[in-house]
Structures are given as C-alpha cells and as structure tokens.
Amino acid sequence: MAEVPIVLILVGLAAYTVLGGADFGAGFWELTARGERGAALRDHTHRSMAPVWEANHVWLVFVLTMAWTCYPQAFASIASTLTIPLFVAAVGIILRGAGYALRAGSSTPREEGAISLLFALSSVLTPFALGLVVGGIASGRVPIGNAEGDEITSWLNGTSLLIGTLAVATAAYIAAVYLAADARRMGAEEIAGAFRARALAAGVVAGALAIAGPFVLSSDAPEVYDGLTGGAGVVALLASAAAGSTALALVATRRYSAARVAAATAVAAIVAGWGLAQEPYLLLPDLTIEQAAAGDATIVAVLIGFAVGLLILAPSLGYLFRLVLSGRFDPATAPWPGPPAAAVAAANADPDAHGSPRAAPIAGAVTALGAGVTFFSDAPLRSLGIAVMLIGAIACFLAVAALDEADTPALPFPPRDGD
Amino acid sequence: MIDLAASAFGPVQQEYLLEARQMQAMSFIAHIPLVCFGVAFPALVVFAEWRHHRTGNPVYRTLARRWSKVMLALFAVGVVTGTILSFELGLLWPGFMATFGDVFGLGFTLEGFSFFIEAIFIAIYVYGWDRLPPRTHLLTGIPVIVSGIAGSFFVIAVNAWMNNPSGFRIENGEAVDVDPWGALFGNSYLAHEIVHMYVAAYIVAGFLLGSVYGWQWLKGNRTAYVRAALTIALTAAAIAAPVQLIVGDWAARSVAREQPIKLASFEDLRETTKGAPFSVPPGIEIPDMLSLLAFHDPNATVTGLDSVPPDDRPPVGIVRASFLTMVGIGTLLAALAAVFLYVRVRRRRLPESRWFWRAAIAAGPLSVVALIAGWVTTEVGRQPWVVYGVMRTEDAVTGAGGIPVGYVTLALVYAGVLAAVIWILRRLAARPLAEDAATAAEGGGDG
Numbered sequence: 001m002a003e004v005p006i007v008l009i010l011v012g013l014a015a016y017t018v019l020g021g022a023d024f025g026a027g028f029w030e031l032t033a034r035g036e037r038g039a040a041l042r043d044h045t046h047r048s049m050a051p052v053w054e055a056n057h058v059w060l061v062f063v064l065t066m067a068w069t070c071y072p073q074a075f076a077s078i079a080s081t082l083t084i085p086l087f088v089a090a091v092g093i094i095l096r097g098a099g100y101a102l103r104a105g106s107s108t109p110r111e112e113g114a115i116s117l118l119f120a121l122s123s124v125l126t127p128f129a130l131g132l133v134v135g136g137i138a139s140g141r142v143p144i145g146n147a148e149g150d151e152i153t154s155w156l157n158g159t160s161l162l163i164g165t166l167a168v169a170t171a172a173y174i175a176a177v178y179l180a181a182d183a184r185r186m187g188a189e190e191i192a193g194a195f196r197a198r199a200l201a202a203g204v205v206a207g208a209l210a211i212a213g214p215f216v217l218s219s220d221a222p223e224v225y226d227g228l229t230g231g232a233g234v235v236a237l238l239a240s241a242a243a244g245s246t247a248l249a250l251v252a253t254r255r256y257s258a259a260r261v262a263a264a265t266a267v268a269a270i271v272a273g274w275g276l277a278q279e280p281y282l283l284l285p286d287l288t289i290e291q292a293a294a295g296d297a298t299i300v301a302v303l304i305g306f307a308v309g310l311l312i313l314a315p316s317l318g319y320l321f322r323l324v325l326s327g328r329f330d331p332a333t334a335p336w337p338g339p340p341a342a343a344v345a346a347a348n349a350d351p352d353a354h355g356s357p358r359a360a361p362i363a364g365a366v367t368a369l370g371a372g373v374t375f376f377s378d379a380p381l382r383s384l385g386i387a388v389m390l391i392g393a394i395a396c397f398l399a400v401a402a403l404d405e406a407d408t409p410a411l412p413f414p415p416r417d418g419d
Numbered sequence: 420m421i422d423l424a425a426s427a428f429g430p431v432q433q434e435y436l437l438e439a440r441q442m443q444a445m446s447f448i449a450h451i452p453l454v455c456f457g458v459a460f461p462a463l464v465v466f467a468e469w470r471h472h473r474t475g476n477p478v479y480r481t482l483a484r485r486w487s488k489v490m491l492a493l494f495a496v497g498v499v500t501g502t503i504l505s506f507e508l509g510l511l512w513p514g515f516m517a518t519f520g521d522v523f524g525l526g527f528t529l530e531g532f533s534f535f536i537e538a539i540f541i542a543i544y545v546y547g548w549d550r551l552p553p554r555t556h557l558l559t560g561i562p563v564i565v566s567g568i569a570g571s572f573f574v575i576a577v578n579a580w581m582n583n584p585s586g587f588r589i590e591n592g593e594a595v596d597v598d599p600w601g602a603l604f605g606n607s608y609l610a611h612e613i614v615h616m617y618v619a620a621y622i623v624a625g626f627l628l629g630s631v632y633g634w635q636w637l638k639g640n641r642t643a644y645v646r647a648a649l650t651i652a653l654t655a656a657a658i659a660a661p662v663q664l665i666v667g668d669w670a671a672r673s674v675a676r677e678q679p680i681k682l683a684s685f686e687d688l689r690e691t692t693k694g695a696p697f698s699v700p701p702g703i704e705i706p707d708m709l710s711l712l713a714f715h716d717p718n719a720t721v722t723g724l725d726s727v728p729p730d731d732r733p734p735v736g737i738v739r740a741s742f743l744t745m746v747g748i749g750t751l752l753a754a755l756a757a758v759f760l761y762v763r764v765r766r767r768r769l770p771e772s773r774w775f776w777r778a779a780i781a782a783g784p785l786s787v788v789a790l791i792a793g794w795v796t797t798e799v800g801r802q803p804w805v806v807y808g809v810m811r812t813e814d815a816v817t818g819a820g821g822i823p824v825g826y827v828t829l830a831l832v833y834a835g836v837l838a839a840v841i842w843i844l845r846r847l848a849a850r851p852l853a854e855d856a857a858t859a860a861e862g863g864g865d866g
Contacts, residue, residue, distance in 0.1 A: 055542065057498065058535040064505050065531045068516050069524025076428065076517035079509025083819040090506040091832055097499030098836050101492045101843055146431050146513050147818035294521030294597070301525050301599040309532030313539075316562070320539045329546045354474060360764045367658075371665045376715075379607075382669070386614065389665065393658050400760065401654040402470065405646065405768050 002293035004303060005070035006275065006282065009063055014271040016059035017167070018174060018264045020127075023049055023056045025175025027096065027123020028168065029198060030116045037194075039109070042116060044191050045175075046103060048182045052324055053100060055317065057093075069302055073144060074282045074292040078133070081142045081149030085132040085160075092126030095119070124168055131167030135160025138274060139221035140284030158220040166209045173202035174263050177247070181256035185327055196251060199259075203248045210244065210270075223284050227277025236273030240266045355403030363399045367392030428517040429592070431818035435826075439511045439816050442826040444798075446503055448791050449833050452627075453497035455790065457537070457567045458617060459624035460490050463651055465560035470647075472557060478643045482651075484548055484855040485847070491545045492843050496836060498538070503829075511822075515805050515815035518594055522587050525599040526577040533570035536562055568617065575616055579608035582797065583677050584806045608677065611670040612797075618663045619793065622752060623786045625656025630783030631848070636769075637776045644852060649769055653779065656786075657756035657763075664753055667746070668712070674800075675713035678807060679722035681800040682713055684735040685742040688723045695721040699743065733802040741795035748789035755782055 026045045033041040068075040079086060099119030103112075132155040136142055139159040142149050154160075176199035183192035217225040227233040247262035278284060282292045293299065323329060370389025374382055433439065464486045471479035505527065509516055540562040547556050580586070586602025587594040603609075632648045675682045682688075686709050688695055694717055697708030707717035714721075724732050755778050762770045770776070801807055805815045 050542075050546075052542065055535065055538045057502075058531065058538055061502060061505060061531045061534060062528075064509070065524060065527040068509065068520040069528055070521070072520025072524065073428065073517045075509060075520060076513035079506075079516070080513040080817045080819050083510050083817065083821070086506060086510055087825055087828075090503050090510075091828065093502050094499045094832055094836060097495050097502075098839050101495040102839050146428050146517070151819060151821075294524075295595070297597050298521040298525065298599050302528050305525055305529050305532070309529065309535075313532055313535055316536050316539045320543055323543060323547070323550075328550050357764075357767070367662070371662065374665050374669060383610070386610070386666075386669070389662060390614070393662050396658045397466075397655055400658070400763055401466065401651050402473075403764070403767060404474075405650075 001296055001299055002290045005066055005293070005299060006289055008306065009066045009070075010271055010275045012059050012063045012066065014268040016056075016063060017170065017267045017271060019052075019056040020059055021167070021171035021267070022175045022178045023053050023171075024123045024127045024168075025171035025173065025202075026179060027099075027120050028172045029120075029175060029179070029195075031120040031124070032198070033116075039112075041191060041194060042112075044183055044186075044188065045179055047330075048179055050100070050103075052320065055320060057097075060093075066302065070294050070299055071282060071289075071292040072294060074287060076146065077144050077148065077283060077287075078137060078142050080145075080147040081151065081154050082133045082136050083147070084151060085129040085136075085155045089126050089129035089133070092122040092129060095122035096126060123171075127167040127171050128164040131164030132156075132160040134167075134274075135163040137283065138163070138224050138278065140223060142283050144283060144287050158216045159224075162209065162213055162216045166206065166213070169202055169206035169209055170267060173199060173206050174260075174267070176202055177251055177256060177259050177263050180251070181260055184254075184256055185325075186330055192254075192256070196254065196256075199251045200248070203244075203251065207244060207248065210241070223281070224274065224277045227279070228273055231276070233273050233277040236269050236276055240269035240273060243269060355399065357403065359399035360396065360403065363392055363395035365392075367396055428514050430814045431514070431816070433813070433816045433818060433822075435822035436813055436816050438822045438826050440812065442822065442829060443507055443511055444795075445826075445830060445833065446500065446507055447794060447798075449836070450497065450500040450504060451790060451794055452623060452787050453493055453500060454571055454616075455620040455623040456490065456493045457497050458571055458620035459655065460486070460493070461541075461560060461563040461567050463624065463628075463655060464490055465557065465564060467647070467651055468557050468560065472553065478647050481644060481852055481855045482647050485852070486648075487545045487548070488855075489844065489847055491541060492847065493840075494537075494541050496840055498534075500836075501534070510819075510825075511817055512805065512815040513817050515810065518592070518810065518815075519587075519806060522584075522594050522597050522599060522602050523577045523580050526573045526580075526603045530570050530573035533566040533573065537566035537570060540566065571616065571620075572613055573603075575613050576603040576606070576609055578797075579606050579612045581805065582612075582801055582807050583608040584809050589809065608673060611666065611673050615663070615666050615670050615793075618659045618666055619790055621655045621659035622663060623783075623790050625652045625654075625659065626752065626779070626786040627783040628652035629656060630780045633776050633779040637773065637780070646769060650763070653759055653769075654763065656752075656782075657759040660749070660752040660756035663749055667749065671713060672715070675721070678800070680724065680727055680732060681738070681797075683722055683724045683726075684733050684738040684800055685796070687735050687739050688721055690725050691720060691723040693720045694718050731803065733800050738796055738800045741792040741799070744792040745789050745796055748785050748792070752782055752786060752789070755779065 026049045029045060030042055033039070033045070064075075067078075095118055099115055099122065102115045103119075135157065136149075136154045136159075139157060141154040141157065176195045180192045180195035180199055183189070183195060214225060214229065217228070228237050243262050243266035247259045247266060250256070250259035250262055280288045280290065282289045367389055370385050370387070370392050373385025374389055375385075377385060464483050467479045467486065468483035470476065471483065540559055543551075543559045544556070544563055547559060551559065580602050583606055584602070585606060586598040586600075588596045629649060629652045632645050632652065635645045636649065671682070671685075674685075686695070686697060688709065693710070694707045695709040695713075696704045696706045697712060698704040710719040710721055711717045713719065724735065755775075758775060759770060759779075762768065803811050803813070805812045
C-alpha cells in the first residue's frame with residue numbers, strides 16, 4: 001500500500017517530463033527563432049502549444065499534491081532543504097504563465113520579441129531548477145527535518161547539474177519532435193524540416209549527457225548508480241537507451257509521430273529507472289518509502305479520489321488531444337455563417353425567448369423566503385433555507401438577465417452580423 | 420511513522436516569521452480575485468452564449484467570444500498564481516505540511532483533478548469557437564463551470580479544516596487516527612465558507628465587469644454590446660450582493676460558536692459580556708447589538724478576548740479593521756444592487772443616472788477590497804494558529820534562510836504580473852468588436 005502513491009507520483013513525473021517538457025522545450029526554441037523565419041517558427045510553436053499548455057502543466061500540481069498527502073514528512077524535508085531551486089522554479093512558472101497570457105495582447109513585433117525572450121528564458125530556467133531538485137533527492141542530500149540539509153550544496157552538485165542540464169536538453173528534444181510532427185500535419189514541410197534539424201541536435205546533446213550520466217553518478221550518487229547498473233534498474237536504463245536511439249533514428253527518417261512515442265518511452269523508462277534504483281528508499285540514506293508513507297486511511301482515500309478523478313479526467317484529456325491532434329483547432333478560414341435562420345424565426349415567435357416579466361418577482365419571492373428561513377433558523381432547517389435561497393438566486397439571475405430591454409426591437413431576419 | 424522524523428519537525432528558529440506570513444498573504448491576495456473569475460466568469464460567459472442560442476441575437480455571441488478570451492487570459496494567470504501557493508505551502512510551512520499533509524492533502528489532490536478538467540475544457544471552449552458544432556460548443560462550457568466550482572470547493576474544504584480542525588488525534592506531536600474524508604467534508608465550517616466565497620465571486624466578477632463597461636457607458640458608448648455586458652454582469656452582482664448579507668450573518672453565527680476569540684476580535688470585545696454592544700467608528704455604540712448579531716439573542720453572552728492568554732489572541736486591530744471594511748462595503752454594494760434590480764425589473768432598462776454609474780464604477784474595486792478584507796478577517800483572525808487551537812503558525816514555519824529575499828523577489832514579480840494583466844486586458848478591449856462578431860478567421864487562435 002505504501003508504495004502505490006510513489007508509483008503514481010513517478011507516472012505523473014514522467015507525464016510532466018514528456019508533456020510539460022514539450023512545453024518548456026517549445027519555449028527554449030523561441031530563443032533560437034529570430035528574424036522573419038524565426039517569426040514563422042514562433043507562430044507555429046505558439047499555435048501548437050497554446051491549447052494544451054495549461055493541461056500539460058497540471059501534472060506538476062498532481063505530483064506535488066500526491067507527495068505532500070502521501071509522504072508529508074519527506075515532502076516537507078525536500079521543500080525546506082531545496083528551497084532555493086524550488087523558489088526559482090516557481091518564479092519561472094509565473095513568468096511562463098504571464099508570457100502565455102501576455103501573448104494574447106501583443107501586437108507589434110517588438111512587444112512580441114520581448115515577451116518571447118522572457119518566455120524562453122523562463123522556459124529554460126524552470127526545468128533546469130526542477131532538475132536540480134531531482135538531483136538533490138537522488139544524491140541523498142535531503143535529510144529528514146525542517147531545513148536540515150545544506151541550502152546550497154543540496155542542489156549545487158554534480159548530480160543536480162547533470163539532471164538539470166539533461167532536463168533542458170530532453171525538453172528541447174521532445175518539443176522539436178512534437179513540433180515537427182505538428183508542422184507535418186499542417187502541411188508546413190519547411191517548418192517541419194527546421195524542427196527536424198533542431199530535434200537531431202537536441203537529441204545528440206541529450207544522448208551525450210545520458211552517456212556521461214553514469215560517470216557523474218558513480219562518484220556523486222553511488223546508491224542510485226548501483227541501482228541503475230544492477231537489478232531491475234539496468235533493464236530500465238537499457239530500455240531508455242534503446243528507445244532514445246530509436247527515436248533519433250525515426251526523426252532522421254522523418255517519421256515524427258512514431259518518434260514522439262519512442263522519445264516519450266525513453267523518458268518514462270529513465271524515470272522508472274530512478275525509482276527502481278532508489279527503492280526502497282524515498283530519501284537516501286535513511287527514510288524508506290514505508291516509513292515515509294501516511295497512514296492507510298489517507299492512502300486509501302487518495303487512491304479512491306484518484307480513481308474517481310481519473311474516470312472523469314481520462315476521457316476529457318482524450319477529447320482535448322483528439323481535437324488538437326486531428327487538427328480541429330488549426331486556423332479556420334471560413335466565415336461564421338450566422339445563426340440558423342430557423343432558430344431566429346423560432347426565437348422571434350416565442351415571447352418567452354426574450355424573458356418573462358412575471359418570472360422575476362416569483363424568483364425574488366423564493367429567494368426572500370429562503371433568506372428568511374436561513375436568517376431565523378438554525379441547523380438543520382437552515383440548510384433547507386440556504387438551498388431555497390441559492391436556487392431562488394439562480395432563478396432570479398436567469399429571469400432578470402434574460403429580460404430584454406423594453407425597447408428592444410425584434411431581430412431582423414436573417415440577422416445582421418455584429419452590432 | 421518513526422520518532423526520528425517526528426522530532427525533526429519540532430519548532431525551529433525563524434527570524435522572519437512575519438515576513439513569511441506577509442509573503443503568503445501577498446500570494447493569496449494576488450490569487451483570490453482571479454479565483455472569483457475562475458468561479459463566476461464561466462457561468463456568465465456560457466449564459467451569454469446560451470442567450471445567443473435562445474434568441475439568435477448575435478450581440479450575445481460577440482460578447483461570449485470576447486469574454487471567453489478574457490476568461491482564458493485570467494485563467495492562465497490564475498494557474499500560475501495558484502501553483503505558487505502550492506509551492507509556498509512546502510517552502511514556507513514545512514512543519515504544517517509534515518504534520519498534517521496526510522490529514523488535509525486529499526483536498527488538494529481532488530482540487531488538482533478539477534483544475535485539470537477546468538484547464539482542458541477551457542481550452543476546448545476557447546479554441547473551439549466555430550470549430551465545434553454550436554450546441555457541442557455550448558456544452559463544453561458546462562464542465563468549465565462545474566470544475567471551477569469544484570476546485571475551489573476542495574481548497575475551501577482545507578481552509579475550513581484549518582479553522583475548525585477535526586478528523587485526527589495528536590499523539591507525540593503527530594497526527595494519528597487520520598480520517599481525511601471526515602476532516603475535509605464532515606466539517607460544520609465547510610458550508611458557510613463555501614457559500615460565502617461563491618457568492619463573493621459573483622459579486623467581485625460582476626461588479627468588476629460592471630466597472631469596465633460602466634466606464635464605457637459614462638463615456639457615451641451605449642451600444643447593444645455594452646448594454647448586454649452590463650445587464651449580465653450587474654444582474655449577477657446585484658443578486659449576489661443582498662444574498663451575501665444573509666450568508667455573512669450565517670458565517671458570523673458559526674464563528675461565534677466555534678471560534679469565539681475570532682469573533683471577539685471583530686469587535687475588540689475585551690471582557691466576556693452578557694448583552695454585548697456593537698460599536699462602529701467613530702465611537703457609536705449600539706447596546707446588545709453584538710449579542711443579537713452573533714447569537715440572534717440580545718441577552719446572549721459573548722466571549723471576550725480576556726478569556727485566553729494574550730499569546731493566544733489574534734492581532735485585534737487588523738482583524739477589526741478588515742471586518743468593518745468588509746461589512747461596510749458589503750452593505751453599500753447591497754444598496755447599489757437594490758437600485759439596479761428595481762430599475763432593471765420595473766422599468767425594463769438599465770439605470771440612467773450618472774450617479775448610479777459613478778457608484779457602479781467604484782463598486783468593482785471596492786468589491787475587491789471587501790474580498791481581501793474578508794480573507795484577512797478570517798485568516799488573520801485565525802492567528803496565532805495555523806491549525807486553530809492545535810498548531811501555532813510559528814511551529815509551522817520553515818527553518819530555511821532567505822525569506823526576505825524571496826519576499827521582495829516575489830513582490831516584484833507580482834507587480835510585473837499585475838502590470839501585465841492590466842496591459843493585456845486593455846489590449847483585448849481595444850480590439851475591434853468585428854473581430855469577434857462575424858468571422859471565424861484565427862478565432863481563438865490568438866487567445
């Protein structure tokens with residue numbers, strides 16, 4: 001039971017690395033996209049990522065909340081020791097979100113350039129800082145307790161720097177593959193080619209870092225090194241290497257959609273490998289998962305919540321990705337045809353379509369009745385009063401807001417556009 | 420759990436406890452107005468779209484499209500300010516998280532899911548204009564409304580638990596026998612906190628929109644678009660404002676019962692008094708009124724601050740000032756609401772008096788002030804406890820250094836974000852309406 005949540009946390013982390021990583025990487029490429037051709041790349045990047053970025057980002061929230069609910073002391077130890085990189089990541093997240101929101105208002109190239117730079121820098125900073133955090137945990141630099149670890153060396157060390165850099169390179173790689181596939185779908189082969197070149201470059205860098213990894217880990221994080229080079233960890237490591245190389249080959253041969261899957265597999269395998277290498281410890285060298293876990297009542301509650309949440313989430317997420325990946329959100333060019341003529345005719349014929357003046361006083365009376373009961377009674381009768389009052393208030397809104405002004409003319413048929 | 424870990428989260432020395440609290444408060448103040456838009460705005464947008472479907476009037480469609488872009492921009496900012504809050508829980512209050520994360524954390528896990536659903540459907544809704552069949556598009560707005568409400572429900576459940584904790588026992592400095600469902604959802608504080616917040620969300624979102632379009636109205640822009648925007652926004656706020664008086668009374672009665680010291684600090688009531696008076700600046704005192712308000716009985720006994728040691732009392736000055744601010748503004752807003760509803764229903768038009776519109780423009784910012792004052796009333800009123808009566812805030816704080824640096828950095832970042840939000844909203848407002856009216860070209864693609 002104690003280990004189930006950590007598995008889910010690692011799944012969330014892998015999803016965040018792949019999906020959130022694509023998002024960070026897209027920001028990274030904005031750094032390199034300058035000039036006129038750069039503007040085309042930036043537009044493509046933005047169009048591809050905008051509908052999904054918030055959803056991609058929520059994985060992090062999932063990881064955080066699962067961690068503090070199911071392993072509260074470990075979470076508190078990590079947060080209080082690795083305060084600096086976590087704070088930097090938080091600031092990076094604010095700037096990125098602001099960058100997305102600001103884009104909605106930018107209109108001149110100069111504004112867009114400035115926003116893009118801010119966005120790109122924070123897109124590099126955030127995964128790097130989160131990688132530093134992972135490095136601090138993996139190298140056993142977080143002791144149990146409130147700010148018990150070193151506030152600097154816990155994140156300024158070989159393992160942290162390795163994982164931080166790897167996080168940025170992986171994000172850049174995944175993003176380039178994703179954007180190449182998206183450009184292909186939209187028929188923009190030139191843009192697809194540009195991202196293919198970027199994907200190959202980033203893939204080589206990420207691969208080189210991954211190969212350098214074990215040398216850093218062997219001296220700096222020996223427990224994780226041992227775990228990755230023996231037992232189940234080695235399987236994960238090899239799987240990651242194989243998937244990573246396959247992905248690179250698929251990009252080289254322009255099979256971007258398959259490359260997306262292979263790249264995601266490589267990331268998932270290395271996250272799994274980390275988990276297997278540390279097992280049974282949550283915080284090396286002292287705190288096991290078993291010791292860190294909350295009581296069964298909490299874990300069962302979280303798992304029930306998780307299962308119910310997933311039942312709603314999975315189809316929703318599937319719907320979003322289906323719409324995005326099938327190109328339904330790609331720029332449309334057809335003008336709006338206007339409301340169906342039949343609907344307008346029906347609305348003009350139906351007096352209640354423009355609001356009924358009698359509805360408002362009735363709804364108001366219901367609200368007042370509920371308010372009176374709420375004010376003059378105590379539980380449990382009060383609950384009834386509150387329910388009546390709130391239902392009455394909603395009815396009031398529907399009645400009053402729907403009431404057309406006295407001098408509103410009937411709609412022309414067919415209606416004019418706009419106002 | 421092991422004793423080693425238990426002792427590791429004992430109290431620490433933290434020179435900057437006050438700064439840590441201020442930093443947390445600043446982050447909430449940045450986030451809460453956005454929550455109001457997350458809760459209330461989707462319903463108003465979907466209502467506008469539904470009016471278009473019902474009447475065929477294209478003005479409503481233009482309005483819904485324009486508003487949906489604003490909704491997305493505000494949601495994007497709300498996503499990040501909300502994420503910062505979850506970081507800060509760990510960064511600033513590890514003692515609280517280590518001891519009680521397993522009691523209340525479920526609320527945030529569930530909130531994470533609703534937030535996820537909201538992010539998904541808000542994207543589908545905004546980018547789906549003209550790309551989904553009209554009815555499907557309208558329906559994709561419903562999950563945005565529901566998940567916005569559900570998400571804040573779970574967060575408020577945690578806050579209600581902090582104010583009225585249950586569902587665990589303390590043994591050797593640790594929470595044991597944890598019942599997370601009971602702690603979060605079996606709490607008598609939950610209902611009034613939630614209803615109070617939801618109603619506040621409609622007041623704030625409605626009056627703020629009313630300020631923006633009211634300004635247009637005063638400048639002479641009285642197109643059908645502006646009238647429709649004002650009608651929807653101000654009707655929502657005007658119905659919510661009087662309802663909030665009743666809900667506030669209910670909340671105060673619950674506080675009187677469960678957190679008597681908080682109630683005493685609303686009125687700076689020093690001694691436990693039978694038939695306690697209510698005083699409002701400047702020095703007007705209404706006999707028996709506090710007893711009447713708190714217990715609906717002029718002879719009821721109200722507990723005074725003296726009943727607990729000075730160390731267990733909140734900073735009374737701040738709590739009292741914010742309580743009076745909230746109540747005062749709330750009452751004014753309800754009066755303004757009554758004028759609006761009267762004209763709207765009896766005359767079937769919007770008010771035309773310039774004084775009404777000047778007041779309506781002021782009402783938006785004032786409602787935000789009332790919102791923040793309300794937050795301060797309940798959360799500063801909870802002090803010195805982070806978990807009321809169980810854990811002191813000073814035992815929750817981090818032992819890490821650098822709080823002032825983080826505080827200043829975050830303050831600068833938030834100042835920049837605030838400037839950015841204002842800039843975006845002005846830019847969005849400056850765009851020609853035709854962009855949202857007729858053509859599908861680019862549609863939400865730039866949102």
